Amino acid sequence: MTDQEAPQAASEATLAPAPAQPRAPRDILGYLVLITGVGALGWGAVAAVGTGWGYWEYTSGLKGVAGAFLLGVAAILIGLVQEWRVRKSATPPLGARRWVGMLVALVYVGWVGTFLVKALTVPAIHDVSTDLADPPAFVTLQLRADNWDAVPGADDAKMRGLTPEQRWAMVHQKAYGDIRSVRVNEPVQRVVAKAERLAKARGWDVAKSLPAEGRLEATETSAFFQFKDDVVLRVRPSDTGEGSIVDMRSVSRVGQSDLGMNAKRVRSFLADLTGTVTAAQ
Structure with missing residues (x-):
C-alpha cells in the first residue's frame, strides 16, 4: 500500500456507517400490567361507588x-414474571409502565386484603351490644327482619339446642368480651345531650x-358503599342514684358479617362519651 492509498483507506473506514444497535423490544407485557393494574x-x-349510588345491589358490588x-x-x-424475564434479556424494555401498574394493583389488593384478613379474625355477626341479656331496643328505627x-x-355441638339469640350472645361474649355497660358520673339527660352532640359531630x-327517656337512635353511613348501620343508646340512672349506666x-x-365495624364503633363512641371507660358494676 502506497503512502497515498493509506490516508484514503483510513478516510473510507471513518465514513463507513457504524453497525446498527439492536432495538429494545416493545414492552407489550408492560402495557398489559399497567392496564390491568389501573383497571383493577x-x-x-x-x-x-355504584352500589352506594343505588345502581345495583350490594351483593353485586x-x-x-x-x-x-x-x-x-x-x-x-x-x-x-415479566421482571424475571427481562433480567435475562440483552435488551430489556423500560420497566416504568410495569412498575406503575404493579404499584397501583398492590395498593388496591392490599386495601381489600385488610378486609379479607379481618373477616377471618372476627365472628360472622353484625349486631353488637354492651348488654347481651337485655340489648337496647330500637323504637324509632327498626331492627332488620333477618337479624x-x-x-x-x-x-356446633356445644351450642346444640340454643336459640339464635343465645348463640349470638355466646359468640359475642367470646369475641367482644371487653364491650360492656359503662358508668358515667353525670345525670341521664346530660349524658344523652352529650351523646347527641357527639353523634352529629361524627356525621x-x-x-x-x-334525653328525658334516656334514649338516642342514629344511623351512620359508610363512605363508598353507603352501608347504613343503626345505633341505639340507652341511658338509665344507676342503682345508687349517682351517675348513669x-x-x-x-x-x-345488610350483610352477615360486619368485619368488626360495629364493635369498633361502640368502643370508639363510648370512649369519647365517657372520657375514661369503666365497666359498670
Whole structure:
C-alpha cells in the first residue's frame, strides 16, 4: 500500500456507517400490567361507588370488588414474571409502565386484603351490644327482619339446642368480651345531650334524641358503599342514684358479617362519651 492509498483507506473506514444497535423490544407485557393494574383499581372503585349510588345491589358490588381483587393479583403476578424475564434479556424494555401498574394493583389488593384478613379474625355477626341479656331496643328505627337468621353455631355441638339469640350472645361474649355497660358520673339527660352532640359531630343521622327517656337512635353511613348501620343508646340512672349506666347497640342493616365495624364503633363512641371507660358494676 502506497503512502497515498493509506490516508484514503483510513478516510473510507471513518465514513463507513457504524453497525446498527439492536432495538429494545416493545414492552407489550408492560402495557398489559399497567392496564390491568389501573383497571383493577377502577373496577373496584366503580363497584363500590355504584352500589352506594343505588345502581345495583350490594351483593353485586361486593362481587365486583372481589373480581377486581383477583384482577389486581393477576397484574402483580404478570409483572413479576415479566421482571424475571427481562433480567435475562440483552435488551430489556423500560420497566416504568410495569412498575406503575404493579404499584397501583398492590395498593388496591392490599386495601381489600385488610378486609379479607379481618373477616377471618372476627365472628360472622353484625349486631353488637354492651348488654347481651337485655340489648337496647330500637323504637324509632327498626331492627332488620333477618337479624337472627344465620347466626353462627347452628352446627356446633356445644351450642346444640340454643336459640339464635343465645348463640349470638355466646359468640359475642367470646369475641367482644371487653364491650360492656359503662358508668358515667353525670345525670341521664346530660349524658344523652352529650351523646347527641357527639353523634352529629361524627356525621351520623340522628333519628331520635329523647334525653328525658334516656334514649338516642342514629344511623351512620359508610363512605363508598353507603352501608347504613343503626345505633341505639340507652341511658338509665344507676342503682345508687349517682351517675348513669350507659348501654349501646350497633347493628348493620345488610350483610352477615360486619368485619368488626360495629364493635369498633361502640368502643370508639363510648370512649369519647365517657372520657375514661369503666365497666359498670
